[in-house]
Amino acid sequence: MNQFVPIQPKLLHKSSTDDVLLANPRPAVPAFLSAGRTSDDEISTLYDLNADGDHVMTFPDGANAAGSEFLAQLSVSPNARRRGVPYQILDEHLSHCFAPSDAGQAIAGFLDRYEIRRPSTSLQFVNTADHYFFYKKPHEHVPGIMLLEAARQSIYYQLYTYSKHALGNVTVSLSELQAKFHAYAELMYPIEIVVDDLTEGDDPAPRKVHYLTSFFQRGRLIAEIASWAPVIALDRFQRARNVNLLDQDNFAPLPVAPVVTVVTAADMSQSVVSLLEVGKDGCKTTCPSAFDGSVARIAIIFDRTLCFSAKAVPVEGSDTTMRWTFADVSYNELETLKEIIKRGFVAQKITSCDGRGGLR
Template sequence: MTLVNPNIVHKNSIEDVLISTPIYLLKTKLSINEFNIFIQNNEEKIGNQLYKRKGDYYYLITIPSIIKKTETDAVAHLNINDFYQKKTNNDYEIKDFYIPIQVELELNNIYKNQYTIDINLRKNLKGIHVFSHILNIDIHNYFFYRKIHDHVPGIMLMETMRQATYYFCYTQLQIQLGDVSISISNMFLEFFSYFDSAYPIELFIIPTNSNYNLKPKHIDFTGYFYQNCYFKSKMRLQGGVMKMPIFQRLRNTKTPPSHDFKLSKKTDNTITLYNEKQEHLSAKLIQFKSESLLVEIEKNLSNDFKITQCSLPCLENKILLVKNFTDISENTILISLKDNKENHNLITKLIKYYSYQINKLSSI
């Protein structure tokens, strides 16, 4: 299975990617007007390779448009009511929707259709695609399967919905990764059955209201989850698309100078202290406020070592400028930071990404 690029789903490690590169789905049937629009974007020859006209509709040629009532035993293992609607004569006619690739393959095989599913042909179609993804359900995943499960955790499926939505937005709409960010405002979940960890899961997403706004300020997508050709879950994700400066401004929080913070246990608390001659010594950051650092050193500083700067590995060793410092005890000093923009940005990053507040709740 080939996975999508981590960056496009807001991740920086392939281990966190849960969706495959997309499979391209087609609608099961098109009206004459829809077919004409389709061949305007693509050649008529391609349209005829994918659809066949019967009456007032063009039907996808890889699956039966009608399942006769005498043929239902052949598809008894499928819940055909998800994909076909019963007619008055008790035959079943394909619904006007999308059909997951696993069901399309199964029907194509049952009916030994002469038309094979040409994924490459679909990939080269012009216009907006409907993507289906096979989920990367790794039972050794360091987060979702730390506890052994016999079913796929619901929170893992929620993350696949987010990733599939972001992938669609950045590849099919006119929004550029890096220029904008997507923030989730709502998710609505329906689970109809458990998902087994041992079987492949397929997810496809479409705009909830079938509205393809190419430069949206808001997004609204519905995802359909299938396993073993059964429809097992439905999710709806809503959110906002905003320019990065707005996104960053919304995430900024003002930190009162009185609040104390400690670095998380997994963060290296080594701090390097520098004097005017750029001589340096290593110390430990015990705790800090937005404007000061409490630092532990191995021995008293010599009188001629005046701290002017300091740096931390978690901040890529970028320089914090020091205003002054005070000896608190034999091995502890309090460093006051200069009030400038660069210091403020670095300390804000330190608080947001690597720290927790020391308060009554953290001691419970």
């Protein structure tokens, strides 16, 4: 498959198509079928009954070297019963059985007949060697960290496709990662990703997922990345992350942080100032161009998407800078400030408040 069928960035918790490393999603045929189930369709002819009474894929028409290698790997895999078969191996057989336009429907019918509700997923790895992040310098092989990011994205795709967790309601917080790299990933040949759902139990909305993301090139396994991740309601996740974020620290914006700060005086005149430091109790800015020294309102806007706004009292000033203390900051505004700080600020020395609440 040379054409990329895109996946929406939001589904992978990304904000731009430039960050998406997955395309062409298809359900993958399982390597094992449960004992006792039989069917007479073309795909079922790929399976033979083993000594344990299970139906195991054997490629009876003669597996190629890559197919034989994959089956040998399955024989020693502790999760063999939940593994999917890459299309790089399966396509040769499917091409003898179905027209390309019919294969997808045949596989969907096969999975339905065998009541496979959480199938593995096959994905095309998107790699055009011009990615703004992963290819800042020439590489002689696909960067390993790029495979790790593709595995991270595959978690979200599998979760939202085959569980009852809804996009926008939850996030996953990676708790454990195990990676094995069997060979270098080369640029010259396409890479197929197969995501296997190894999550225990049959809960349609699991609280923790276990996925195995495998990378195949020319039909051979080149890398495996196993992930364990709790699934957390998004609002609960944000509260847990933010609970101790500010404390008594002050934070300075990074030079590249897209921050705009506006001071609105009592007479409604406005000045754009530079934000120098901020904490939960106040901030330090350059002096506003028009200000009568009374209470003002300060708005800190990050990337035109997050806006913190609070009443501010000037407590200390010079010819070039002004310190402010915040008044009547609501819980929601404080949470917004925390979200802003996480995205582009670094901690300064711990400061204390003077008797008027100003920052020192």
